[in-house]
Amino acid sequence: MSGLEIERKFLVRNSDYKRQAYSSSRIQQGYICSGHGRTVRVRIRDDRGYLTIKGPSDKEGVVRYEFEKEITLDEARELMKLCEPGRIDKTRYLVKSGNHTFEVDEFYDENDGLVVAEVELQAADEPYEKPDFIGEEVTGDHRYSNAHLSKHPFTTWS
Numbered sequence: 001m002s003g004l005e006i007e008r009k010f011l012v013r014n015s016d017y018k019r020q021a022y023s024s025s026r027i028q029q030g031y032i033c034s035g036h037g038r039t040v041r042v043r044i045r046d047d048r049g050y051l052t053i054k055g056p057s058d059k060e061g062v063v064r065y066e067f068e069k070e071i072t073l074d075e076a077r078e079l080m081k082l083c084e085p086g087r088i089d090k091t092r093y094l095v096k097s098g099n100h101t102f103e104v105d106e107f108y109d110e111n112d113g114l115v116v117a118e119v120e121l122q123a124a125d126e127p128y129e130k131p132d133f134i135g136e137e138v139t140g141d142h143r144y145s146n147a148h149l150s151k152h153p154f155t156t157w158s
Helices: 016-020 073-080 146-151
Strands: 002-012 023-035 038-045 048-054 063-071 088-097 100-107 115-120 134-137
Touching: 016 088, 023 073, 023 146, 038 073, 038 146, 048 073, 063 073, 088 146
Parallel strands: none
Antiparallel strands: 002 063, 002 115, 002 134, 023 038, 023 088, 038 048, 048 063, 088 100, 100 115
């Protein structure tokens, strides 16, 4: 699948998402390369592998090009060996809110304590219903990108 990714990102203020979630999965990911807003990511989500290429975001940090292809689990494990230092380990919870699904990521290891939620949209100005656990919007704040967190973990922020 490829095309434009349009999403907004938020901090999460409480754990209500856990009881509201209809699904969850464990995700481990690394970056073969990342820089200048572009990334090549390898992800293992439960027992499936993915290779994703993302382009730079627009000025607001809402829209960017994304290409994603499912690969075999063995391919993903081998590609993980090529990744830059720093990995992301998280559980993703899916929470329905109105006509949208919020993806809530609870991070572990060096990013322990960080929980963010994203909602994918069809248009940058598309309205959506925020669940009660949604806090401050951090769309466009590069510190909360997974690529940045892999190099500058949340637990090292002052």
